[in-house]
Amino acid sequence: MPATPLLEVEDLTVLRDNSSPLFSNLSFTLSPGEVLVLRGVSGSGKSTLLKCIADLNLYSNGTVRLHGKESKEWDIPEWRIKVAYVPQRPSLLPGTPLDFLSIIRSLSARKKAQQGSEGAEVDPMGLAQDWGIDKPLWRRDWGTLSGGEAQRIALAVAVGIGGAEVLLLDEPTSALDAESSEKVEKSLLSMLPSLEGDSRQNGHVQRKGNGPKALIWITHSAEQADRVGTRSLDLSQH
Numbered sequence: 001m002p003a004t005p006l007l008e009v010e011d012l013t014v015l016r017d018n019s020s021p022l023f024s025n026l027s028f029t030l031s032p033g034e035v036l037v038l039r040g041v042s043g044s045g046k047s048t049l050l051k052c053i054a055d056l057n058l059y060s061n062g063t064v065r066l067h068g069k070e071s072k073e074w075d076i077p078e079w080r081i082k083v084a085y086v087p088q089r090p091s092l093l094p095g096t097p098l099d100f101l102s103i104i105r106s107l108s109a110r111k112k113a114q115q116g117s118e119g120a121e122v123d124p125m126g127l128a129q130d131w132g133i134d135k136p137l138w139r140r141d142w143g144t145l146s147g148g149e150a151q152r153i154a155l156a157v158a159v160g161i162g163g164a165e166v167l168l169l170d171e172p173t174s175a176l177d178a179e180s181s182e183k184v185e186k187s188l189l190s191m192l193p194s195l196e197g198d199s200r201q202n203g204h205v206q207r208k209g210n211g212p213k214a215l216i217w218i219t220h221s222a223e224q225a226d227r228v229g230t231r232s233l234d235l236s237q238h
């Protein structure tokens with residue numbers, strides 16, 4: 001019997017307001033170590049697909065499973081942590097990044113206490129600092145941060161609180177310069193587990209396996225898609 005996939009999307013259909021499908025009967029699976037790059041013209045439904053997977057958007061048909069279980073079989077905080085959506089514009093969040101980190105930490109601490117698990121953790125503030133974010137920025141309102149600062153902080157929180165198995169990245173480096181973007185790419189890839197028996201795993205990055213197990217990554221850059229992806233899906237064709 002084949003092993004249960006890490007993430008499984010089956011026959012997912014989302015309708016537009018006028019009832020025509022945005023995409024229909026979309027199916028794929030994701031294994032540990034994979035980076036699925038989502039491509040497609042603007043408006044083809046890439047963000048909507050990530051939000052459906054994160055259970056933040058309704059869909060008219062289909063199933064999403066993590067380790068063989070649908071979101072309703074997990075409790076919601078657990079699903080939010082394990083299948084974490086990192087928005088394209090985190091600067092729309094209320095309060096400061098530090099407030100946000102405390103809320104997420106209390107949710108995940110409660111969960112871990114219930115499960116008695118520790119889980120590998122990367123310090124979000126340390127990680128963000130590696131990406132050029134000084135500590136005082138965590139005390140500023142999201143709305144006062146630049147797009148690139150907010151993106152790096154939101155990513156560091158998603159990775160750093162631990163427990164995220166699939167990270168859903170909505171153009172995570174769209175506001176960054178090329179150098180910062182490649183730094184973020186390398187550290188995200190380095191946290192993945194290795195993809196067994198597969199040569200498409202961004203060979204130059206040493207994998208430590210201390211972070212999320214797999215990524216789904218929206219990008220409009222063909223170069224970035226080549227650098228990070230082990231596989232790609234073009235939503236314009238669905």
Ligand SMILES: Nc1ncnc2c1ncn2[C@@H]1O[C@H](COP(=O)(O)OP(=O)(O)OP(=O)(O)O)[C@@H](O)[C@H]1O
Pocket residue numbers: 017022040041042043044045046047048049
């Ligand atoms: N809440 C909503 N209500 C109605 N329509 C929506 C909603 N969210 C998204 N849409 C529409 O669904 C379509 C897909 O949007 P989505 O943001 O998923 O596209 P995308 O491929 O991520 O685009 P981009 O590359 O521009 O970010 C668009 O036509 C958008 O206007």
